[in-house]
Amino acid sequence: MSADTSDLTKVDSAISGMATSPPKEGTKRRTTSSAPGVMNLNDLEKEGTKIAVAVETQKTGWKLNTSPSTVEDTAILKKHLTEPPVKKIDLHFPLGLEVTARNLKGVTIKDALDAIHKQFKKKADDEMEEPYLKGFEWDPEESWTRLKVHCQKEGMPASKKSKKNKDKEEAA
The missing domain is CATH 1.20.5 (Single alpha-helices involved in coiled-coils or other helix-helix interfaces)
Known part of the structure; x- marks a missing residue:
């Protein structure tokens, strides 16, 4: 024993x-x-602190069913989605779909695009009426703790394409 x-x-x-x-x-x-300065949206609402959405989100020309790395200016992906930075935020689409972007060090534009891409990556182009991201809007009267996602039918013209078109026009 x-x-x-x-x-x-x-x-x-x-x-x-x-x-x-x-x-x-x-x-x-x-x-x-949790990084210093990164806030909780509910705390911001209690304090009445306004949120500013990064303007870079309005000129991405990004297609929802493609990888966020296809954004023309990939440097914007590292920027915080909101100012002040938040740990998580809900992204609300007009037809009711809602996705949540999270990052304890502050939600970045990439985090938001990743959350959206996860929902749309299996959708075919013809299944989406407005497949391009137009931008985000914060409307405190509707909801303090989420952003509205705006989409559009056409993407932004890529700078490479517009240069080629100018060259063609000059040659003609």
Whole structure:
């Protein structure tokens, strides 16, 4: 029986060691997960703090069923979607669809486009009436905690295409 007892103490020490490890890891994560200055939308509403949407979202020319990396100016993807930055925000489409963009360090334009893309990536072009992102709108009278998503039928003309068209016109 002495062999059984020694096995049990080994098991007990292993279990007790495991029980103390995860909380340490969890507390570490909590302190670093939320970046300073990143707000909760509900707190902003209580304080009456207005939200500004990044203007860069209005000139993406991005098609909802394509990867966000297809945006012409990929540098905008790193910018915060709102000012002040928020941890999560709901994106509401006119027909009722709602997606949520989350990022504990502040929701970026890429986070918003990723959340939208997840909903539309399997849709064919002819299934979507307005397949291009026009921009986001914050309307505190309708809802303080979400943005309206505006779409359009045509994408923005890409700068490369417009240069080619000018060259063709000059040649003609």
